[in-house]
Each structure stands twice: as C-alpha cells, then as structure tokens.
Amino acid sequence: MYPWLAFLLTAIVGASVTVAPPPQAEPPLPPQLWLPLVSRSYRSGPPPLVLSALYYDTYLANEPDEAFQLYNPLEWPVTLEGWQVSDGRRITAFPAGINLAANARLWCARKAVSFTVSFGFKPACEYSGNSDPTVPDLTGSALQFANTGGRVTLLSPQAAYSDTLVYEDGDTNVPGWQGPAVYPYRSSTNFGAEEQILYRKLAQATGLPVRRMLSGPYGGDAQIAALAAEGKVDGVIFLVDPLYAHPHEPDIQGLLRVCNVYNVPVATNEVGAEYVLHGLLGRLDRLVAETDR
Numbered sequence: 609m610y611p612w613l614a615f616l617l618t619a620i621v622g623a624s625v626t627v628a629p630p631p632q633a634e635p636p637l638p639p640q641l642w643l644p645l646v647s648r649s650y651r652s653g654p655p656p657l658v659l660s661a662l663y664y665d666t667y668l669a670n671e672p673d674e675a676f677q678l679y680n681p682l683e684w685p686v687t688l689e690g691w692q693v694s695d696g697r698r699i700t701a702f703p704a705g706i707n708l709a710a711n712a713r714l715w716c717a718r719k720a721v722s723f724t725v726s727f728g729f730k731p732a733c734e735y736s737g738n739s740d741p742t743v744p745d746l747t748g749s750a751l752q753f754a755n756t757g758g759r760v761t762l763l764s765p766q767a768a769y770s771d772t773l774v775y776e777d778g779d780t781n782v783p784g785w786q787g788p789a790v791y792p793y794r795s796s797t798n799f800g801a802e803e804q805i806l807y808r809k810l811a812q813a814t815g816l817p818v819r820r821m822l823s824g825p826y827g828g829d830a831q832i833a834a835l836a837a838e839g840k841v842d843g844v845i846f847l848v849d850p851l852y853a854h855p856h857e858p859d860i861q862g863l864l865r866v867c868n869v870y871n872v873p874v875a876t877n878e879v880g881a882e883y884v885l886h887g888l889l890g891r892l893d894r895l896v897a898e899t900d901r
C-alpha cells in the first residue's frame with residue numbers, strides 16, 4: 609500500500625461517487641429504478657436512456673391517455689429508431705425520425721388526442737393507432753398498463769435492457785429491476801392512486817439519475833467495492849478527510865484494494881477526482897467518435 613495513500617485515508621468524509629460500468633459480455637442490467645439509479649456503461653452498449661415517468665392509472669374512461677416518458681441524460685441527442693418499450697406482454701418500437709435531444713424528455717402516449725386533453729400539450733409520439741396525424745406513431749402492439757400493477761421495460765435497438773420500472777403488484781423478478789415495486793403516494797384512504805404520475809427521482813444538483821450509496825460508516829465503501837469487483841464501475845471517487853482518524857479506515861483500505869485488484873481508477877481527493885473524470889470523459893469522447901464513424 610502506498611504510504612501517502614494510507615495517510616489520505618486516515619479519515620473519511622463518506623461522500624462517494626461511482627461512475628459508469630465497463631463492457632460486459634451480457635447486456636448491463638440497470639439497478640432499481642425510480643429510486644436512485646446506478647452507474648452505467650458509457651464505454652459500450654446503447655446510450656443509457658431511462659424511463660423517467662409513467663402515467664398508468666388515468667382519469668379518462670378506458671384510459672386512452674396512458675403514457676410513458678423517456679429521458680436522455682447524455683449531453684448529445686439520441687435517435688430513437690429501433691428502441692422498444694414493453695409492458696411485459698406487448699412490445700412497441702420507435703420508427704425513424706424521432707430524436708431525443710440532449711438532457712431532454714419526451715412523452716409517448718397511448719392516444720395522442722387523449723393525452724393532449726389531459727396534459728394540455730401533445731406527446732412526441734403515440735403507440736395505439738393514429739389518433740393525431742401530426743404525432744408520429746410507434747409500431748407493434750399497443751401497450752396497456754394495468755392499474756393494479758405491472759412493469760415497463762425500455763430496450764435498446766440491440767434488445768439490451770436499458771431500464772425497467774415495476775409498480776404496485778408487478779412481478780419484481782424481472783431483468784433490470786431490483787428491490788420492491790414502486791407504489792403511488794397514498795397518505796390516506798381518501799388519496800387514491802388514480803391520476804398520479806410516477807416520476808423518476810433525479811439528483812437535485814445535476815438533474816441526473818443517481819444511485820446513492822450508504823455513508824461510509826454504514827457500509828457504503830463495501831457497496832462500492834462490490835460494484836468494482838463485479839466490473840460495474842469505470843471509476844471510483846471516494847473523498848476522504850486526511851486530517852482526522854476514522855474508525856472504519858480498514859474498510860476504505862478494502863475498497864482501495866479491490867480497485868487496485870481490478871484496475872479501477874480511484875481518487876480520494878478533489879484533484880485526483882478531476883483527473884479521473886477527465887480521463888473517463890476522454891475515453892467517452894473517443895467512444896462517441898468511433899460510434900459516429
């Protein structure tokens with residue numbers, strides 16, 4: 609162990625950031641959605657688009673205004689041609705010509721005219737016939753989101769899982785999902801699920817979907833070490849306070865050891881973090897350049 613590194617680790621602030629997983633033989637499975645999201649692979653695989661909202665229990669009769677929302681957290685636009693969305697039984701696909709701008713969201717509704725009635729603006733697309741000729745139509749089967757529970761899955765054109773949401777009594781044992789299902793807000797029996805929209809939680813500071821780890825003393829370093837060992841992070845930033853001793857310093861040593869074993873870039877101070885991020889961004893830029901060729 610490098611002496612200077614050990615010195616830096618004599619105490620821990622507890623803040624941590626994980627960045628993007630490396631390429632995998634299998635498609636990366638996103639972690640639980642809706643609450644914090646995890647790191648994703650920007651080095652390979654499809655852009656990390658996310659399901660950012662779902663309107664599944666609507667007010668209108670027969671619920672023609674059901675809709676889902678996609679979010680592009682990247683700094684460049686993504687063409688949606690070939691991307692697919694499934695409700696577990698049916699699947700619909702995006703045609704050519706629909707793009708999702710950088711950091712933008714779009715709604716896609718069961719019937720565009722009904723969505724417009726409910727929301728006051730048109731969706732970017734519709735997936736159950738052609739109710740509005742000015743709104744592009746998806747192909748495939750018309751999705752239906754059960755009010756009692758179900759799931760939505762977003763698949764890349766290569767059919768890789770990009771995101772999954774399980775709500776209410778939907779089966780949580782599906783690819784791309786971990787943890788309990790998401791439920792609508794119910795403060796009392798008088799406050800029903802109808803007309804609620806499930807929105808993904810995003811980091812206040814960045815607007816990005818983020819998965820928060822536990823703080824250091826509660827095992828956050830062990831969580832990050834596990835991700836590093838499983839090849840699910842491209843880099844680790846674990847800021848430490850070098851001026852104070854901390855009782856769980858051995859845990860941090862464990863995290864550093866795992867990062868060294870698996871050759872994962874790791875930084876424990878601000879300048880180091882900056883260098884790691886610059887390096888990862890440079891690698892990302894090269895990937896984008898290669899993809900665009």
Ligand SMILES: [Ca+2]
Nearest residue numbers: 664753754755
């Ligand atoms: Ca419904």
Ligand SMILES: [Ca+2]
Nearest residue numbers: 738740741743
């Ligand atoms: Ca249409």
